[in-house]
Amino acid sequence: MNKTELLYEGKAKKIWKTEDENLLISEFKDDLTAFNGQKKSSEAGKGALNNKISTELFKLLNSKGIPTHFVEMLDDNHMLHKACEVIKIEVIVRNIATGSLSKNLGIEDGKVLPFTLVEFDYKNDDLGDPKLNDQHALILGLVEFQDELDKLRRVARQINDILKPYFFEKGLKLVDFKLEFGKDKDGNIILIDEISPDNCRFWDVESGESLDKDRFRQGKGGLKVAYENVLERILKN
Known part of the structure; x- marks a missing residue:
């Protein structure tokens, strides 16, 4: 191809x-x-x-x-x-408070949330990817029906239920992550884009060390080594 x-x-x-x-x-x-x-x-x-x-x-x-x-x-x-028609909604899944959630709502950084939080952001760089509620998404025509928003939340939680224990077994806490979805040629909603340390936060279970793009955001350095660490853990049986 x-x-x-x-x-x-x-x-x-x-x-x-x-x-x-x-x-x-x-x-x-x-x-x-x-x-x-x-x-x-x-x-x-x-x-x-x-x-x-x-x-x-x-x-x-x-x-x-x-x-x-x-x-x-x-x-x-x-x-x-x-090939898919991109749904212009970023689905944010949070297990532990950090980053913008702590900054905007004053929730203690590192606090384990009482339940998995699923949020929507408008995928629009010009507007700075603002937060969305269901009514915003429907008014903007980002989806046609409430059922589609419900499905995005449901599938995001299913993905979290798979990935969270998967990474914990490899010594990583899945703190939060961003998902994107699209519609295939038959109109089915499917997961697209990527799942990587660029759009996930991983903390080492023992040390709490960040192994994701926060190393770049916070000027810590060692980004490539951190990404290699995540890949090595994934490939290890």
Whole structure:
């Protein structure tokens, strides 16, 4: 399968058309951005690590009955996947308070939440990805029906129920993560984009060390080593 035309370039990936209108190729970039693009950098090898991590996690979720867009990893930086109509809602799943949740609501950083919190953000860089409630999403036409919002929440919780214990067994706390969904050619809502340390927060169970993009956000350094650490844990039986 070959890239034929650049369809879209985002902060972390380029999306390419192929000879098959139902299949696209994601090219994972080494670029790093934070704070809605205000902080930018690059880390050689980061894109390949995210592709490999996402590949393993999509395979896991597919095996557990969660439909995703994943078809196959083509090489270190390229993933073949189904073409989908993107739902412009970022679904945020939180198990532990940190980041914007602690900042905006004053919840103690590191506090384990009494239940899994699922939030919606509007996928719109120009507006800074603001928070959405169900009525906002319906007014903006991001989905057609309330049932679709309910499904996004339900599937996000199912994914969390799979990934949270999976990572804990590998010595990682799944603090929070962002999911994106789309509709395939048959109108089915499926998981798309990626699942990687770019859009997940991982803390080491023993040390509490951050092994995700917070290392870049907070200027800690060691980002590539952290991402390699996550991949090694995933690949270890």
